[in-house]
Amino acid sequence: MTNRPAKVRRRPSGPARPSLVALPILLMIVAGCDGPQSALSGAGREATDVSRLFWVMLVGGAAVWIVVMGTAIFAVLQPPRGARVGNAFIIGGGVVFPVVVLAALLAYGLSMLPDWAQSGTRLKVHVTGEQWWWRVAYELPDGTLVRDANEIHLPAGEPVEFVLTADEVIHSFWIPAIGGKMDMIPGRTNRLVLTAEKPGTYRGVCAEYCGTSHALMAFSAIVHERDAFDAWLAGQAKPAVVADSVGARRGRDQFIAAGCGGCHMMRGVVELGDVGPDLTHVGSRRTLGSGILPNDRETLEAWVRNPDHLKPDVAMPGYAMLPDADIAAIATFLEGAK
Amino acid sequence: MSTDKGQVERATGEGTDLWRLITAPTIWAVHFLVCYVGAAIYCEKAGRASALLPVTWFVAATTAVALLGLGLVFLSLWRVRGFSVVGGDLNYLGNTPEERHRFLSHVSMMLCVLSAIGVVFVAMPAFMLGTCR
Numbered sequence: 001m002t003n004r005p006a007k008v009r010r011r012p013s014g015p016a017r018p019s020l021v022a023l024p025i026l027l028m029i030v031a032g033c034d035g036p037q038s039a040l041s042g043a044g045r046e047a048t049d050v051s052r053l054f055w056v057m058l059v060g061g062a063a064v065w066i067v068v069m070g071t072a073i074f075a076v077l078q079p080p081r082g083a084r085v086g087n088a089f090i091i092g093g094g095v096v097f098p099v100v101v102l103a104a105l106l107a108y109g110l111s112m113l114p115d116w117a118q119s120g121t122r123l124k125v126h127v128t129g130e131q132w133w134w135r136v137a138y139e140l141p142d143g144t145l146v147r148d149a150n151e152i153h154l155p156a157g158e159p160v161e162f163v164l165t166a167d168e169v170i171h172s173f174w175i176p177a178i179g180g181k182m183d184m185i186p187g188r189t190n191r192l193v194l195t196a197e198k199p200g201t202y203r204g205v206c207a208e209y210c211g212t213s214h215a216l217m218a219f220s221a222i223v224h225e226r227d228a229f230d231a232w233l234a235g236q237a238k239p240a241v242v243a244d245s246v247g248a249r250r251g252r253d254q255f256i257a258a259g260c261g262g263c264h265m266m267r268g269v270v271e272l273g274d275v276g277p278d279l280t281h282v283g284s285r286r287t288l289g290s291g292i293l294p295n296d297r298e299t300l301e302a303w304v305r306n307p308d309h310l311k312p313d314v315a316m317p318g319y320a321m322l323p324d325a326d327i328a329a330i331a332t333f334l335e336g337a338k
Numbered sequence: 339m340s341t342d343k344g345q346v347e348r349a350t351g352e353g354t355d356l357w358r359l360i361t362a363p364t365i366w367a368v369h370f371l372v373c374y375v376g377a378a379i380y381c382e383k384a385g386r387a388s389a390l391l392p393v394t395w396f397v398a399a400t401t402a403v404a405l406l407g408l409g410l411v412f413l414s415l416w417r418v419r420g421f422s423v424v425g426g427d428l429n430y431l432g433n434t435p436e437e438r439h440r441f442l443s444h445v446s447m448m449l450c451v452l453s454a455i456g457v458v459f460v461a462m463p464a465f466m467l468g469t470c471r
């Protein structure tokens with residue numbers, strides 16, 4: 001017997017029509033263009049501008065491509081007509097048309113550059129990029145700061161000024177659905193004015209590589225109607241709530257005893273350190289670990305036990321050595337800190 | 339003899355032309371630096387909120403000088419072009435000083451056009467922005 005294949009039959013390999021495969025793939029990609037982190041969903045004035053700019057650029061670029069390629073193909077297919085006609089095509093289609101279109105696009109893009117005049121009345125939100133979380137403070141008209149972390153709340157329909165900087169390395173602040181992005185640079189203050197338009201919950205990210213857990217550095221941006229925003233901010237300005245239960249009070253004592261306060265500010269409970277995110281109202285956050293995990297009991301406990309497991313190289317030690325009951329109590333306490 | 343009699347007759351010049359080749363892009367680069375460095379220094383001294391009008395005039399003047407320079411280079415090359423690609427007698431295979439001269443002159447001339455477009459694009463923001471912000 002020979003071990004050579006007797007007959008090589010041609011199997012129809014792969015799907016017959018590429019278009020049939022391309023369509024669902026295209027639909028999947030296009031479906032990804034919507035959602036809480038899409039720059040094309042237009043939930044903010046600046047994002048709407050950017051997406052309009054994107055479409056204008058796309059059309060302009062396509063026009064240049066079509067005319068240049070069209071001229072080239074036309075030239076190949078036509079019989080020679082002499083240098084004069086040829087030059088007219090090369091200069092017209094290859095030089096003049098692209099230059100005019102690009103100049104128009106440049107002018108259009110430049111005309112969209114915002115001219116951010118300082119304004120004393122605008123809500124100011126200070127955001128500092130840390131490895132790998134966000135330090136946030138809302139500046140009230142009287143100059144007092146209401147501190148928070150890892151979440152941004154905005155009133156709808158009003159320009160808000162973000163005052164951006166960073167602690168050790170460069171980060172970039174971006175809420176694609178609302179606008180941005182803007183780099184956060186240590187020792188420098190960058191300003192970004194955004195106007196959120198539609199109430200809702202959006203997703204922001206760090207858009208500049210900043211170390212191991214850069215990809216795990218996100219946040220929720222919650223846009224409220226003005227009244228709801230004021231109510232939220234007033235609540236945020238208050239000290240931490242300790243739920244009225246034995247477990248929560250025990251958790252508070254454990255939180256203090258374990259030394260969490262050496263890094264975490266918890267207004268009204270411990271006000272010592274300021275290395276990590278403010279936890280005063282951590283129970284009311286939508287996410288944990290700066291936008292990457294659901295804020296529920298199980299995750300809270302897992303985070304306190306071993307945060308490095310959830311976020312590599314995190315600057316918080318694990319507390320797996322604490323008895324389970326203590327960790328559970330701390331979780332109860334933090335969950336209640338709305 | 340590497341050049342025959344015909345070559346000598348249609349001679350348009352000689353030399354390596356490398357200086358002429360980089361003149362136009364150099365003007366573009368210098369214009370870019372002068373505009374941006376000038377604007378940066380002005381805005382640093384005057385403050386973020388100040389009007390950009392002096393910069394606009396400065397950039398306009400720099401641009402005029404740059405375009406004038408590019409125009410002069412262009413004119414000097416245009417004469418060669420009269421004999422070059424459109425002359426109908428270009429010897430595409432000729433590896434001769436004359437052919438190199440024509441080819442490089444033609445390239446330099448196109449670089450002039452490109453540089454002029456670049457200079458205009460560089461100058462545009464100065465005319466469209468109102469303040470240092």
Ligand SMILES: [Cu+2]
Nearest residue numbers: 206208210214
């Ligand atoms: Cu980052």
